[in-house]
Amino acid sequence: MGDEMADENISDLIERYLKEILADNEQVKIRRSEIAGLFDVVPSQINYVINTRFTIQNGYIVESKRGGGGYIRIEKVRLLDDIDVLDSLIAAIGNKLSKRDSETIVQTLYNNDLINRREASIILAAIDKDAIDLNNSDLTDIMRANIMISILNRLRYEG
Amino acid sequence: MGDEMADENISDLIERYLKEILADNEQVKIRRSEIAGLFDVVPSQINYVINTRFTIQNGYIVESKRGGGGYIRIEKVRLLDDIDVLDSLIAAIGNKLSKRDSETIVQTLYNNDLINRREASIILAAIDKDAIDLNNSDLTDIMRANIMISILNRLRYEG
DNA sequence: ATAATAATAGTCAATATTAGTCAAAGAATG
DNA sequence: CATTCTTTGACTAATATTGACTATTATTAT
Numbered sequence: 001m002g003d004e005m006a007d008e009n010i011s012d013l014i015e016r017y018l019k020e021i022l023a024d025n026e027q028v029k030i031r032r033s034e035i036a037g038l039f040d041v042v043p044s045q046i047n048y049v050i051n052t053r054f055t056i057q058n059g060y061i062v063e064s065k066r067g068g069g070g071y072i073r074i075e076k077v078r079l080l081d082d083i084d085v086l087d088s089l090i091a092a093i094g095n096k097l098s099k100r101d102s103e104t105i106v107q108t109l110y111n112n113d114l115i116n117r118r119e120a121s122i123i124l125a126a127i128d129k130d131a132i133d134l135n136n137s138d139l140t141d142i143m144r145a146n147i148m149i150s151i152l153n154r155l156r157y158e159g
Numbered sequence: 160m161g162d163e164m165a166d167e168n169i170s171d172l173i174e175r176y177l178k179e180i181l182a183d184n185e186q187v188k189i190r191r192s193e194i195a196g197l198f199d200v201v202p203s204q205i206n207y208v209i210n211t212r213f214t215i216q217n218g219y220i221v222e223s224k225r226g227g228g229g230y231i232r233i234e235k236v237r238l239l240d241d242i243d244v245l246d247s248l249i250a251a252i253g254n255k256l257s258k259r260d261s262e263t264i265v266q267t268l269y270n271n272d273l274i275n276r277r278e279a280s281i282i283l284a285a286i287d288k289d290a291i292d293l294n295n296s297d298l299t300d301i302m303r304a305n306i307m308i309s310i311l312n313r314l315r316y317e318g
Numbered sequence: 319a320t321a322a323t324a325a326t327a328g329t330c331a332a333t334a335t336t337a338g339t340c341a342a343a344g345a346a347t348g
Numbered sequence: 349c350a351t352t353c354t355t356t357g358a359c360t361a362a363t364a365t366t367g368a369c370t371a372t373t374a375t376t377a378t
Contacts, residue, residue, distance in 0.1 A: 010354085044340090154283075225373050
C-alpha cells in the first residue's frame with residue numbers, strides 16, 4: 001500500500017495511463033486497438049479495464065462507437081455530494097421492483113430534491129405497466145428494477 | 160489525446176459539412192457527385208450519410224431528381240408546435256426502435272426545446288441497452304419503442 | 319415525335335473497420 | 349486450497365466504405 005511502484009499489473013498501468021490524461025482533460029477519446037497495442041495486450045483487455053475501473057460509481061461515463069473511425073470515450077463527471085439516498089435506494093431494489101415500490105422511490109427522490117415534478121412524471125412514464133408489460137408479471141418487475149436502477153445511476157452526477 | 164476532435168470518419172465529416180450550410184440556410188441543394196468528389200468517396204456514400212443522418216426523425220426532408228441537372232435537396236422541416244413534434248415522432252416509431260433512432264429522437268426533443276439536457280439523459284438512461292436488455296435484440300427494440308412512446312405521450316400533456 | 323444516348327441519383331450486398339461479450343485459462347491473494 | 353482478479357482469444361455486433369447494377373430524367377439524333 002505504501003509504495004506506489006510495486007505490484008502493478010498491466011490493467012493497473014492502463015488505468016493509470018488513462019487517468020493521467022483525465023487529470024488534465026475532461027475526457028479522453030481512444031482507439032481501442034491503439035491502446036491495446038501500446039501496452040501489448042489483446043483489445044478486449046481495454047474493455048476489462050474500463051468495466052472494472054471506470055464505472056459510474058467511480059465518476060466516469062463511457063461511450064463508444066464501432067465501425068470506421070470508431071472510438072471509446074471516457075468522460076469524468078462530477079458526482080453529487082450526497083448520493084447516500086441513491087446508494088441505499090439502489091441497494092434496496094435488488095432484482096425485482098413492484099409498481100407500488102417504484103412509486104415510493106420516485107416520491108423519495110422528489111422529497112429529497114433529487115428530481116422535480118416533471119422529471120418524476122417522465123420516470124413514471126418510463127416504468128409504466130403498459131409500457132414495459134411482458135405478459136409476465138415477474139419479468140415486468142425485473143424490467144422495472146433494471147430501468148429504475150439505470151435512472152438512479154444517472155442521478156448520481158450533475159449535468 | 161484529450162479534447163481534440165480529429166479522427167472522425169468521413170461520413171461524420173460530410174454530415175458536419177452539410178449541417179454547417181443548413182445552420183445558415185433553410186435548405187441545401189447538392190450535386191451528389193460533387194460532394195462525393197469533394198470528400199473523395201464513392202457517390203453512394205452520400206446516400207448512406209443522408210439515410211443515416213438526415214432522416215425525418217432528425218428533422219429533415221430530402222428530395223432529389225435524377226438525370227441532367229439532377230440534385231439532392233435537404234430541407235429543414237419546421238413543425239408548427241410542440242404537439243406536432245410529438246405526434247410525428249410517435250407516428251414514426253412504430254413497433255421497434257433502435258438505439259440509434261432513439262438517440263435521434265431525444266436529440267430532436269432537445270432541439271425543439273421540449274426537454275432539457277437533464278431530462279434527455281434521464282430518458283436515455285431509461286432506454287439504455289443494459290437496462291432493458293433481455294438477451295434478445297428484437298425484444299430490446301420493442302421494449303425501447305414502448306418506453307419511448309410512453310414518455311412521449313406523457314410529454315404530450317405534461318407541457 | 320420517337321428513339322438513342324448521356325447524365326444524373328438509388329439500391330443493395332459484399333467487404334472493411336472498428337468495439338463488445340463471454341468463457342476458459344492463468345496468476346495472485348488470503 | 350479456495351477464491352478472486354487478470355489475461356487471452358474466439359466469436360459477435362455495429363458502423364462505415366465500396367462498387368456493381370438499376371432507375372429516372374434530360375438531351376440529342378433521326
